[in-house]
Amino acid sequence: MLLRLPGLIDPHVHLREPGSPHKEDFGSGTAAALAGGFTAVLAMPNTQPPLTDQASLALAQRAAQSKAYCDYALYLGAGVENVDSAIEQSHQVCGLKMYLDQTYGSLRLDSLNVLYDHVSKWPHTKPIAAHAEGISLAAILLLAGLHSKPLHICHVSRKDEIILIRAAKEKGYPVTCEVTPHHLFLSEEDIPHIGANRSEVRPRLATKKDQQALWDNLEFIDCFATDHAPHTLEEKDSDNPPPGFPGLETALGLLLTAVKEKRLSLEDLMARMVTHPRRIFHLPEQPETEVQVDTGASWEVRAANFHSRCGWTPFEGMKLRGKVRQVTLRGNVVYKDSEVRASAGYGMDLMFAN
Amino acid sequence: MLLRLPGLIDPHVHLREPGSPHKEDFGSGTAAALAGGFTAVLAMPNTQPPLTDQASLALAQRAAQSKAYCDYALYLGAGVENVDSAIEQSHQVCGLKMYLDQTYGSLRLDSLNVLYDHVSKWPHTKPIAAHAEGISLAAILLLAGLHSKPLHICHVSRKDEIILIRAAKEKGYPVTCEVTPHHLFLSEEDIPHIGANRSEVRPRLATKKDQQALWDNLEFIDCFATDHAPHTLEEKDSDNPPPGFPGLETALGLLLTAVKEKRLSLEDLMARMVTHPRRIFHLPEQPETEVQVDTGASWEVRAANFHSRCGWTPFEGMKLRGKVRQVTLRGNVVYKDSEVRASAGYGMDLMFAN
Numbered sequence: 052m053l054l055r056l057p058g059l060i061d062p063h064v065h066l067r068e069p070g071s072p073h074k075e076d077f078g079s080g081t082a083a084a085l086a087g088g089f090t091a092v093l094a095m096p097n098t099q100p101p102l103t104d105q106a107s108l109a110l111a112q113r114a115a116q117s118k119a120y121c122d123y124a125l126y127l128g129a130g131v132e133n134v135d136s137a138i139e140q141s142h143q144v145c146g147l148k149m150y151l152d153q154t155y156g157s158l159r160l161d162s163l164n165v166l167y168d169h170v171s172k173w174p175h176t177k178p179i180a181a182h183a184e185g186i187s188l189a190a191i192l193l194l195a196g197l198h199s200k201p202l203h204i205c206h207v208s209r210k211d212e213i214i215l216i217r218a219a220k221e222k223g224y225p226v227t228c229e230v231t232p233h234h235l236f237l238s239e240e241d242i243p244h245i246g247a248n249r250s251e252v253r254p255r256l257a258t259k260k261d262q263q264a265l266w267d268n269l270e271f272i273d274c275f276a277t278d279h280a281p282h283t284l285e286e287k288d289s290d291n292p293p294p295g296f297p298g299l300e301t302a303l304g305l306l307l308t309a310v311k312e313k314r315l316s317l318e319d320l321m322a323r324m325v326t327h328p329r330r331i332f333h334l335p336e337q338p339e340t341e342v343q344v345d346t347g348a349s350w351e352v353r354a355a356n357f358h359s360r361c362g363w364t365p366f367e368g369m370k371l372r373g374k375v376r377q378v379t380l381r382g383n384v385v386y387k388d389s390e391v392r393a394s395a396g397y398g399m400d401l402m403f404a405n
Numbered sequence: 406m407l408l409r410l411p412g413l414i415d416p417h418v419h420l421r422e423p424g425s426p427h428k429e430d431f432g433s434g435t436a437a438a439l440a441g442g443f444t445a446v447l448a449m450p451n452t453q454p455p456l457t458d459q460a461s462l463a464l465a466q467r468a469a470q471s472k473a474y475c476d477y478a479l480y481l482g483a484g485v486e487n488v489d490s491a492i493e494q495s496h497q498v499c500g501l502k503m504y505l506d507q508t509y510g511s512l513r514l515d516s517l518n519v520l521y522d523h524v525s526k527w528p529h530t531k532p533i534a535a536h537a538e539g540i541s542l543a544a545i546l547l548l549a550g551l552h553s554k555p556l557h558i559c560h561v562s563r564k565d566e567i568i569l570i571r572a573a574k575e576k577g578y579p580v581t582c583e584v585t586p587h588h589l590f591l592s593e594e595d596i597p598h599i600g601a602n603r604s605e606v607r608p609r610l611a612t613k614k615d616q617q618a619l620w621d622n623l624e625f626i627d628c629f630a631t632d633h634a635p636h637t638l639e640e641k642d643s644d645n646p647p648p649g650f651p652g653l654e655t656a657l658g659l660l661l662t663a664v665k666e667k668r669l670s671l672e673d674l675m676a677r678m679v680t681h682p683r684r685i686f687h688l689p690e691q692p693e694t695e696v697q698v699d700t701g702a703s704w705e706v707r708a709a710n711f712h713s714r715c716g717w718t719p720f721e722g723m724k725l726r727g728k729v730r731q732v733t734l735r736g737n738v739v740y741k742d743s744e745v746r747a748s749a750g751y752g753m754d755l756m757f758a759n
Contacts, residue, residue, distance in 0.1 A: 163540050185516065190542075
């Protein structure tokens with residue numbers, strides 16, 4: 052059966068540009084997005100250099116403008132040095148990204164003073180997206196609440212965290228959140244067959260109990276986000292494996308398989324992959340845009356067939372239901388029969404769409 | 406001039422019993438309290454063993470009952486193991502103490518899950534007192550706010566922390582706080598003359614800017630608390646100096662000197678050393694209780710004259726105004742002319758006063 056969906060939105064991808072085009076760039080990353088049914092991706096700022104000022108942001112903007120096949124927007128990174136200047140870039144980005152816990156890159160913030168000032172000075176008009184686990188999550192919720200700033204919690208992975216977000220939502224805190232397919236479909240029990248090195252990801256794969264708590268609290272999860280974080284196989288299999296999984300080309304298949312298994316409704320999926328991310332990040336509608344999915348097709352995950360440059364996936368060999376056949380973006384067929392049909396640079400920066 | 410004050414209350418002392426009577430015990434510690442003008446002290450649970458269950462609490466209760474010269478109450482410690490049982494001891498203690506940051510002893514909590522459960526299960530009737538610096542402070546404020554539990558922040562020492570508490574108070578969060586004399590009167594600039602080892606204290610001595618912020622925000626500081634944390638000179642001068650200062654016998658002199666210098670009013674002092682701690686910790690009035698202070702007397706701090714067992718002070722040699730001449734507790738003169746007149750065990754546990 053052919054299912055016609057609106058273009059999906061992924062609010063959390065790492066396209067590795069500027070700095071690490073051997074892992075991914077705006078071309079390969081947005082090709083992977085189209086292959087996965089996404090017509091818009093929001094790209095994270097923990098690049099090299101990190102996107103914390105006009106000069107670094109311009110590097111990413113130029114790369115994206117010349118290479119992107121699908122639409123996109125960029126996050127600004129919150130650093131120690133741009134507390135006062137971040138607001139100057141706020142109209143060009145989809146949000147301010149804060150790293151409160153250990154991850155890949157150099158943007159980690161651990162001082163109350165800096166967090167407080169970033170939250171108080173950032174405008175109300177764009178969300179603050181936070182990598183905040185455990186106690187850090189409670190802290191950033193307080194700061195967002197005190198300053199009435201919209202807060203989006205990235206890749207929630209543990210029971211205590213979704214319970215806390217649920218409690219904060221019930222008390223009226225201005226918070227939304229996202230969960231990744233890998234935290235919904237993998238747990239620490241999968242580490243042996245994925246391999247310890249390749250399983251490195253932040254937040255880490257959690258327990259079965261944590262995983263179940265995410266499914267049990269789906270009502271409080273606003274978005275699905277891949278946290279597409281490509282590293283090459285060589286890097287993952289090295290002595291110091293960087294954390295991160297690719298995710299753009301498996302997310303829809305995993306979630307449609309869950310729909311097939313009745314763990315999720317198609318409406319649940321659409322809300323979390325289209326309407327909620329569009330509302331939270333104030334993204335414009337993409338006119339004449341459609342994804343055609345063959346819901347009857349089953350396929351086996353093979354990283355060798357990916358458009359992503361990283362060459363591996365933790366879901367290798369998994370059998371999934373639902374295959375993207377064709378993507379139309381703003382009136383043009385941009386992806387068909389496993390091939391990108393758009394020209395490089397067709398993708399628009401959605402923050403400059405008007 | 407002879408000033409007649411109500412008995413002072415110190416909401417934060419370490420009397421080292423059970424476990425370390427060579428540093429202090431309920432006898433020497435409450436003698437030091439009377440010498441400092443305090444007729445009630447609230448004793449912290451990071452003893453050996455820590456006070457986290459009925460058996461350990463009973464050890465401290467028995468020691469206090471047989472030795473204390475002034476009135477007192479005990480805190481229960483929040484540990485990983487007593488999340489479900491803490492409530493059973495709540496009627497016997499003045500509050501639940503949580504350690505969210507590094508300090509002396511083994512009670513540190515660093516899991517969101519455990520913090521969340523402690524805050525949600527502890528009754529509304531007694532405060533939760535927290536050692537919570539920086540990001541931990543923001544986290545515990547959120548949890549107390551979500552569960553509407555009264556929260557008392559111990560020994561606030563830095564500008565960003567008092568600013569955050571001020572913002573939370575202005576938003577109606579159920580929070581009170583205390584500041585120590587050593588953070589009001591010492592800063593990191595005093596470390597060279599005190600000596601690096603002896604200056605070890607948690608929270609650390611802060612910057613002059615932090616110190617000034619405490620004075621500037623006196624309005625938002627509910628209590629003065631000594632955080633009397635005696636260690637012997639031998640321990641402090643060892644290769645691994647434990648953190649902590651004694652404080653009971655210098656607090657009033659330091660603060661009355663500030664009154665003399667018009668940095669503080671006597672009303673400010675009384676509110677923070679009598680009425681506020683009594684209200685926050687639901688302490689009964691101590692009838693027929695009075696402290697006589699010679700406000701004209703100036704004296705030089707000499708640890709050799711202290712009743713505390715630790716034998717040193719970071720304020721050694723400082724010239725202060727205001728000397729405690731006599732203390733009357735519940736109708737009896739318990740301290741006069743530098744000597745304790747009460748018999749051991751005269752002090753009452755204020756949680757069993759009715």
